[in-house]
Amino acid sequence: MTRRPRPRGLRARLLVAFVLVTVLGAAAAAWSSAGSARTALVTSTQQRLTEAVTGRIEAVVPELRYPPDRAALDRLRAAVGSNTLVTYEDMRSVGGADTGLVTRELRAAVRSRNALVTQRITAGGRPWLLIGTPVTITAPDGARSPSGIEVYAVRDLAGVERQTDGLTRSAVSTAALALPPAVLLALLASRSVLRPVRDLRDTARRLAAGDLGARLPVQGADELTELTVTVNEMAESLQTSMTAMRRMQTDARRFAADVSHELRTPLSTLTAVVEVLATAADGMEADARESAELAITETHRLVRLVEDLMEVSRFDAGTARLRLEDVDVTGAVRDCLRARGWLEEIELTAAEEIVLRLDRRRLDVVVANLAGNALRHGEPPVRVHVSASREQVRIEVTDSGPGLPADVLPHVFDRFYKADAVRTRTPGSGLGLAIALENARLHGGDVTAGRAEGGGARFVLRLPRDRDPEDGRAGWDV
């Protein structure tokens, strides 16, 4: 089944429909008026010709002697006019070249009906009117009797035909004249219908693009106006809920920032005093010493958590700034691992000396996090590989453990996401990978998680090499 191509778009469809209706209407009206005019013209012409013939016959008939001789028939024919045939029994008086057109059936009809008969024929491409009539004799007493004389007249209708053709042509041209105004009107109509539709579309686009303040002016009271009102209401409720959501999100973030800020002061005290406690722990009895050690460990954990929370808050608030300097990436990675005593456990390979403009502290945070995770959750050997291409520097951290399950993989960068629900008390804050990713993004790079060839987990930090060197030059030129 094939579908016929249809005009696309409301404008085209409206245009076609409107023009069709207008032109067809105009054509039909012109055609029917032309038809009735033609009929009237033909009828009146026919009547006029017939009356002329009968009138002339009646003028001559009283003078005829009966039975007529040939001369009488000739007189009668001459009176009726050219192209006339007069018969009486076997006698024929013929005048004019076209009398041969008189048909046998016409003569039969005149004879059988004994009355005036007309017939229209077309001969030689021209229309003709054939008139046949018996001549009736009226006796001096008023009695009428058939004379046996028959008069046949052949009349040319070409003139009438020309006139009716003119009528038809004017009907066609009337219809044709209706076309341009029809197109114009259709355009106007489609514009007035389509403008609100286009406005609706534009507003919907603005809404979709995030301009939640977009509204339509409401005018009139038609179906499109109802639609406009509905769209406005939809936009209103969308804006309201989005605003509420944003406010809630902002509040939540500010709350996290405030909480971590507020926690820092008591933590400062705790951090200070647990050290005093630690130096005194040796002299305590076992229970007290264990308690002191727990307090110390947990205080440090709390400090890390609060620091991570504040770091995340800075990313959320958009206040995290890069302090860029030229850094030997391999050297920085090695420093990071050495400072944490991991050089023994981690196999570090690097292609060459790679100098990149980046924030040394943030690189340290990312590498320490990825390497620390590999050591904690994976199995040795843990490998860190630094490589560079023209566009980017890659730092790849792989371990040889079971790797990340497929259902965990999409969530590893989520905040506070723990792969193993039972093992909730890891040394990490649960924000480490989220912070690593934010730090990478701040550099225009990213961190991805996947599976290593051997089956372990693999994290790849990518940092672009072509960053604008004018960024964050603070602290360089004194």
Next chain:
Amino acid sequence: MAAILLIEDDPLVRRGLQLALSRHGHDVRTADTGEDGLREFRSAPPGLVVLDLMLPGIDGFEVCRRIRAEGEVPVIMLTARGDDFDVVGGLAAGADDYVVKPAQPTVLDARIRAVLRRSTGTSDGVRVHRDLRVDSTSLTVSLRGEPVMLTPTELRLLLTLSRAPGRVFSRQQLLEEVWELDYLGDSRLVDNCVQRLRVKIEDGSGAPVYVQTVRGFGYRFGPV
């Protein structure tokens, strides 16, 4: 070990740090506002000031500026991690070093000792570089015969650079040698200290003679 003035507004943090630093052998006096701190400072100048930047009344930056205006006593400021505004402002106000809160007393003690070590002499003797005379034994510096008062950090920076005129030191090397910081030391410490040192020993023409910038690498002394 050192007479320390701790200016911190939160009473519990103040007390906690006092306890911990005392445990490390320091003699710690405390003040809870900037005004009080400056009063304490003037009544008996300490060997070093530990200064919280967030203070009621006159803030830590202003306190640091006034201490700097009155002498060469080293200042270590306490700042919130990553609050670059604090770090930049504090260093510009003349602080020698900073420690991020919550400060571990061990870390703070290490910074204090590193700053104080800068005031200890070496036996390199006296070197004269054009108008500048650097005595590394008595730890005095004079410019055209006039004594120049330098903080221990500025002095150590000048000694380190002038010991090897013409040699380029990277910021990293200076952080390790002068501040005794590891690979994550803040290079702004170096830049700020160089700036303060230049104010004291250069002619202010904008073209430094003694401490010169080597763009993209670091600093070097001279050539004079």
